[in-house]
Amino acid sequence: MPCLPEIIVFVSDEQYWAGADCLLLQFAVDDALIRHGADGGILEFATLVQKPTVFPCDCYVTLHLPSASSEKFRTRTIRDSNKPVWNETFYFRIQTQIKNILQLEVHGDHLFSKNDVQVVVDFDLAKVQPGATVLEIFSLKPEKENSRNPEFLEVEFKLSAIAGPPEHLISNGVLVARELSVLEVIVGKEVNEQLLKAKKTVVLTVQESYEGTQKTTKDVDSFLFHCIKSWEPVLKVKIQSISHEEGTDSAYPLVLPLKQFPLGKEVKVHLPQEEGGALELYLRVIDWSQNLDVRLGYELCAAEQDFLHKRKQVVADAFSRLFNLRRYLPEDEVPVVAVMATGGGVRAMTALYGHLIALQKLNILDCVSYITSTSGSTWTLTNLYQDTNWSQKNLEEHIQAVKTQILRNKKNVISAEQLKYYYKELVERSKMGYLPSFTALWALVQEALLHNEPNESKLSEQRSAINQGQNPLPIYTAMNVKDKNISTFDFREWMEFNPNEVGFLKYGAYVRAEDFDSKFFMGKQLKRLPESRICYLEGIWTNIFTPNLLDSLYWSSTPDEFWDRWLKDMSESERKYSEDGGITVYKPPDTATGKLCEIFNDILTDRPLKGATHNFLRSLAMYKDYMQQSNFIQWRDTVFDESPNKLTPSSESLCLIDVGYFINCSGAPLLNPKRNVDVIIALDYDLNESFKQIKMFSDYCEVQGIPFPKVELSEEDRKNPKECYVFSDDSDPRAPIVVFFPLVDSSFKEYTAPGVKRTPSEMCRGEVNLNANSSPYQTMHVTYSEEDLDKLLNLSTYNILCSKDKILQALQYALQKRQNIWARG
Known part of the structure; x- marks a missing residue:
């Protein structure tokens, strides 16, 4: 059986001491290649080493891999600690024929700021070979400052394969189109009308789809969700008051992984109601043609x-x-x-x-x-x-x-x-x-x-x-x-x-x-x-x-100087990429001044x-x-x-x-x-x-x-x-x-x-x-x-x-x- 890719991210409860106080993150990541066979890996250990802040802070870590999931995962928050430790596991399924950049952010709530990003690390998973273990050490400060007061992030990655069918891709060598599936949902008309009279609506969410969340209305009781097939989309359904505030998170009593449904066949599902009876949903999952409407190619049409x-x-x-x-x-x-x-x-x-x-x-x-x-x-x-x-x-x-x-x-x-x-x-x-x-x-x-x-x-x-x-x-x-x-x-x-x-x-x-x-x-x-x-x-x-405003200031002041700066920035960016093969960004804790700078940057841009x-x-x-x-x-x-x-x-x-x-x-x-x-x-x-x-x-x-x-x-x-x-x-x-x-x-x-x-x-x-x-x-x-x-x-x-x-x-x-x-x- 061919292999599918999956990544597991594990945040460890172990502590790592390097002669100074530090934070420790340990990750386990599991994944494989998709086109014609098996290829993949597990991200196993990640260790963040950083000097403690002056004041204790509430820390947590977020993980985002946009090529594998639209969701941004986060650990629990460790309260009032200079040495936070986590023990949590996260899963990603990746396609190794595309560029997979995992973004890790360490956040801390300080006395003067909330949800402040302490460290941002972008890592290219292509550097990890299937079955191999790779240790990466990311410096978090400029070279001169780091020599006096070293701060760095250690991450250990391991990639491993899992079984699954191959995924058909279409690419021009730069962009890649992945396989899509379509979920058709029809909400039972009679019960839906009763819910609407009671000022309630049916909320349907497929986070892995283009549409995301859709709701029933007086005129709409059938829906389409277009999903990236290999992301293993999941349908979540709940009944909610129409006056319920947008964005309020409440539990979904019905959670249905689409891979459980037979392809092309309609399935009836019941969602029980508190008042008795059940809401009927009619579901059908179909594959969508791979013929693209966007032309991918550098040749003339x-x-x-x-x-x-x-x-x-x-x-x-x-x-x-x-x-x-x-x-x-x-x-x-x-x-x-x-x-x-x-x-x-x-x-x-x-x-x-x-x-x-x-x-x-x-x-x-x-x-x-x-x-x-x-x-x-x-x-x-x-x-x-x-x-x-x-x-x-x-x-x-x-x-x-x-x-x-x-x-x-x-x-x-x-x-x-x-x-x-x-x-x-x-x-x-x-x-x-x-x-x-x-x-x-x-x-x-x-x-x-x-x-x-x-x-x-x-x-x-x-x-x-x-x-x-x-x-x-x-x-x-x-x-x-x-x-x-x-x-x-x-x-x-x-x-x-x-x-x-x-x-x-x-x-x-x-x-x-x-x-x-x-x-x-x-x-x-x-x-x-x-x-x-x-x-x-x-x-x-x-x-x-x-x-x-920044554009306008450029053109109204010294364009030659800005042009020279642009050329310099481009050459430095190219050199940085070619030497490192990945990007690491260090962001110091925000202060009131930092927030003011952020506001000013918004005004400028x-x-x-x-x-x-x-x-x-x-x-x-x-x-x-x-x-x-x-x-x-x-x-x-x-x-x-x-x-x-x-x-x-x-x-x-x-x-x-x-x-x-x-x-x-x-x-x-x-x-x-x-x-x-x-x-x-x-x-x-x-x-x-x-x-x-x-x-x-x-x-x-x-x-x-x-x-x-x-x-x-x-x-x-x-x-x-x-x-x-x-x-x-x-x-x-x-x-x-x-x-x-x-x-x-x-x-x-x-x-x-x-x-x-x-x-x-x-x-x-x-x-x-x-x-x-x-x-x-x-x-x-x-x-x-x-x-x-x-x-x-x-x-x-x-x-x-x-x-x-x-x-x-x-x-x-x-x-x-x-x-x-x-x-x-």
Whole structure:
């Protein structure tokens, strides 16, 4: 019989003396592997050695292994003791093909604080081999302090196997989906109605399920519980007064392990009542199909591969016309060209229109396969992609429509009538199951600013604009962050949205565009919500209200210093992980000052106007060797990446923000090696510093080991930037050529078009105010004068047109490189 994994944690009553007073914990842990055989272990002894506190304290220990149980276990509390001793046993069943990090916390109630965490230890159980005994000694203080006053934790682990059937897993080398079972419960209708009349309800709990606890109501007497099968779920049932306070713990008279029920067969169970009679429950346990609704994989999805095949035919024709090629380009020789736009509110939206017009006039737009955007530049694309053939048409019609919106008075967006509409819309969304958030309100206000009436289009509908490869594939970017207790600079993960899919670059996990916002568990869709209108996604991409105070302080003070600190933190984190293989955190006892610091930290890191979206990665496990996966490593840029219990799959919801709160650049999706991008036409709309964002992105890529050219500039270029720069890395053929366009008013002051000088009467039209402090194009401005609008459109168009030669040279070089690679291959 194959073996199943189980862990037993035993807290001993023995004492351990090391020449000083100490605390002793002794653990026994029993477990095994699951995929094709037996593998496992027992955690046997754990000893905590620590100097006694000045005052006696009430101590207890908590144990949490999120990969094996949602429950956080704790010992009993030892009262008024400097030398507490426990003798308790805890059981976990683990799957050794996933990353299992056991977290131990020692708590103590002091004179000045309650439930204070004294020590936190995270231990990777992969370091324990089946049948072996491992002794780990964790230092609880920095090295210098520990040498004077040593404090450490000793833990002895042993892993052993138990018998059981193998578990089928699905993994992409980073995330793992485990087997699920579904419990169907129907409560007897007649007795349930009697209970409700008596103001009582039936409470059903399966702690190992997605749903957790559910209760009967007037309209609900049947339930589904989706459970991780190998966690051996247990159904608990009790009858409770409706007025009973939430969270009050009372005994469950009926406890039913689901493994006792025959698979697929309905079973009737009786719950006796105090008043006599019995409540009837009808139960059925079924296995759930292993077909996932989340795509786990780093390859491009089939729809995008099909798009590229069709788009390369369009691009090949465009290159042939552009360079008068005498032969047809085979698909492998066709360069992949992308346009990369930054954010910047209405300024970015307007300037991107001007840039696209210019690329169209130069016959270069048909050479482009991807367009990425963020923040304000996303508004341009969501408008354009309602037209299935926009890139084949004159864009003047689109621009006239946008002009109407930018020039109009927008006072009505906060009228009483509009406020009623916002309220009604948000209430309806909440009833449908969407998570309420300030971001949704912002999305509606923003829509009113940019449109006369609600925009009914959806992201998935943009597929009709790419189904024949007739337009470039649009990609919209956002970042996932923690909603509190951590800044954007310590935790952020790139996300991309395109008409086919929405997903995480780092995890290699994607859902269909129409399924984003639906409810998921372990890679399966539990409840499909209707696809949101595009405005709600625009609210996410331009989510300017979700920085925490720490983010704001960073951007308003010394970004260069913070950037240097981030690089240092990342390198130290990587070194710490590689040397130790596990994380140990020592936290000294809290005092009144410590509590004040904790409150201040909450103020600094909380996001009061945060957004919330159902997490489609919820409960997926991390593969045991995920840290060795090259695609994951490429985007390993948060301090928590080596701590699987703190990564996104453990969160109930996503907190998505504008990427501008880290780097105002939409280029991350273009650096996916599967897209193999040769040339990036980078369009920057920053008013503050012309090269700041592209330089930050270049430095970021260098730290991550992502192929990207260095941005090196002369002092003259920094002081007086020109319209166009080309950055390349000849030493690394994987690095794209970057043709960079800062938002500058250089030769446009003197020329209306390339080679056409302005007359004295036209000179005023070449004066475009791009000063960050006084510009009419500041990010928070949503209404322009017609003169300012035309100036910005004409400037961005001119800057591309006058740089034609540099763009063509970059395209020609990419074509030659492709041909050389094809010839050698």
